[in-house]
Amino acid sequence: xxxxxxxxxxxxxxxxxxxxxxxxxxxxxxxxxxxxxxxxxxxxxxxxxxxxxxxxxxxxxxxxxxxxxxxxxxxxxxxxxxxxxxxxxxxxxxxxxxxxxxxxxxxxxxxxxxxxxxxxxxxxxxxxxxxxxxxxxxxxxxxxxxxxxxxxxxxxxxxxxxxxxxxxxxxxxxxxxxxxxxxxxxxxxxxxxxxxxxxxx
Amino acid sequence: xxxxxxxxxxxxxxxxxxxxxxxxxxxxxxxxxxxxxxxxxxxxxxxxxxxxxxxxxxxxxxxxxxxxxxxxxxxxxxxxxxxxxxxxxxxxxxxxxxxxxxxxxxxxxxxxxxxxxxxxxxxxxxxxxxxxxxxxxxxxxxxxxxxxxxxxxxxxxxxxxxxxxxxxxxxxxxxxxxxxxxxxxxxxxxxxxxxxxxxxx
Numbered sequence: 001x002x003x004x005x006x007x008x009x010x011x012x013x014x015x016x017x018x019x020x021x022x023x024x025x026x027x028x029x030x031x032x033x034x035x036x037x038x039x040x041x042x043x044x045x046x047x048x049x050x051x052x053x054x055x056x057x058x059x060x061x062x063x064x065x066x067x068x069x070x071x072x073x074x075x076x077x078x079x080x081x082x083x084x085x086x087x088x089x090x091x092x093x094x095x096x097x098x099x100x101x102x103x104x105x106x107x108x109x110x111x112x113x114x115x116x117x118x119x120x121x122x123x124x125x126x127x128x129x130x131x132x133x134x135x136x137x138x139x140x141x142x143x144x145x146x147x148x149x150x151x152x153x154x155x156x157x158x159x160x161x162x163x164x165x166x167x168x169x170x171x172x173x174x175x176x177x178x179x180x181x182x183x184x185x186x187x188x189x190x191x192x193x194x195x196x197x198x199x200x201x
Numbered sequence: 202x203x204x205x206x207x208x209x210x211x212x213x214x215x216x217x218x219x220x221x222x223x224x225x226x227x228x229x230x231x232x233x234x235x236x237x238x239x240x241x242x243x244x245x246x247x248x249x250x251x252x253x254x255x256x257x258x259x260x261x262x263x264x265x266x267x268x269x270x271x272x273x274x275x276x277x278x279x280x281x282x283x284x285x286x287x288x289x290x291x292x293x294x295x296x297x298x299x300x301x302x303x304x305x306x307x308x309x310x311x312x313x314x315x316x317x318x319x320x321x322x323x324x325x326x327x328x329x330x331x332x333x334x335x336x337x338x339x340x341x342x343x344x345x346x347x348x349x350x351x352x353x354x355x356x357x358x359x360x361x362x363x364x365x366x367x368x369x370x371x372x373x374x375x376x377x378x379x380x381x382x383x384x385x386x387x388x389x390x391x392x393x394x395x396x397x398x399x400x401x402x
Contacts, residue, residue: 022312024226100315106370110311111223113373114301123374158371159387162380166367169307170359172314173324179363186360191391 007045009035019104060104061126079141099175106165148194208246210236220305261305262327280342300376303369349395
């Protein structure tokens with residue numbers, strides 16, 4: 001087995017388990033069993049379970065960023081239309097997943113921010129990077145007049161990404177997509193349309 | 202020690218620990234140590250750690266409901282003003298708490314919804330009860346013309362409570378009150394004011 005493959009297998013197995021069960025509730029033994037990697041080999045790649053956890057944040061963030069990039073760079077849509085297409089991708093994804101698990105980054109923010117300064121710092125930088133991606137789109141929307149003039153792109157982006165985390169958390173407990181569709185209506189139909197309830201993009 | 206006091210001491214010790222560390226990451230031994238209650242006595246009150254967890258959901262919900270009632274029944278304010286006063290109470294509370302811990306109910310929704318059907322059901326009913334309390338206020342606001350006419354009180358209430366969970370989750374990671382103040386501006390200054398950026402209540 002090549003070294004790169006082994007590291008990747010550990011990350012993939014851990015990503016599945018931690019997304020479902022949380023970081024602290026997932027034992028290292030479970031990760032080793034699921035990846036088929038012996039303990040000694042694990043410690044060749046990661047000094048500790050926490051170091052694996054920090055690498056997982058990057059792993060999750062990169063998977064989300066890949067989807068975001070493909071939506072945000074779609075020139076056939078307006079800037080706000082591109083943003084909405086990312087969330088529309090997510091609605092389908094969570095329907096497939098039975099409204100389980102939610103956002104792996106949001107889950108770790110909730111679970112780890114108070115317990116590990118290293119996690120908190122990494123999660124903050126990843127969360128900020130996601131908000132900046134949304135802010136750049138909204139800045140474009142401001143320049144074309146698509147964004148209501150009084151809204152600040154950065155502040156609006158941060159409200160949207162934060163509100164999205166709440167929608168995903170609520171989805172997990174009600175086990176329907178209603179909180180996501182409600183998020184869509186209020187964000188795109190109210191805030192981004194300037195309070196016009198028929199706003200669509 | 203009276204029986205009622207013992208049960209209460211277990212709940213109070215568990216509430217502190219679980220709020221900070223999460224349910225699965227808090228050991229029964231830690232709860233027993235913190236409450237000074239022997240193991241045998243614990244099992245007199247709770248059949249299992251999960252049964253304690255379900256009682257904790259009620260315990261947390263009642264503490265939040267007490268504050269909500271005192272804000273929501275304040276006749277010196279308009280319905281939307283009463284709602285806002287609840288969140289204003291929370292901003293002060295989380296500043297005092299150093300932006301830690303977040304909402305104990307939201308944390309458990311995130312952590313336990315996929316892992317325990319009993320938790321999920323209880324958390325869903327508590328979450329729904331909170332949203333209904335907000336919906337009743339917004340219904341009053343609709344009747345007095347304070348709520349923009351096109352908004353549905355129940356849907357708006359559910360969006361607000363869900364978005365609030367996202368704001369608290371984001372607060373935990375950035376460790377400032379900015380996500381809460383941003384929530385305030387977008388909910389009260391945009392959505393509840395019908396898109397007029399100067400909306401205040």
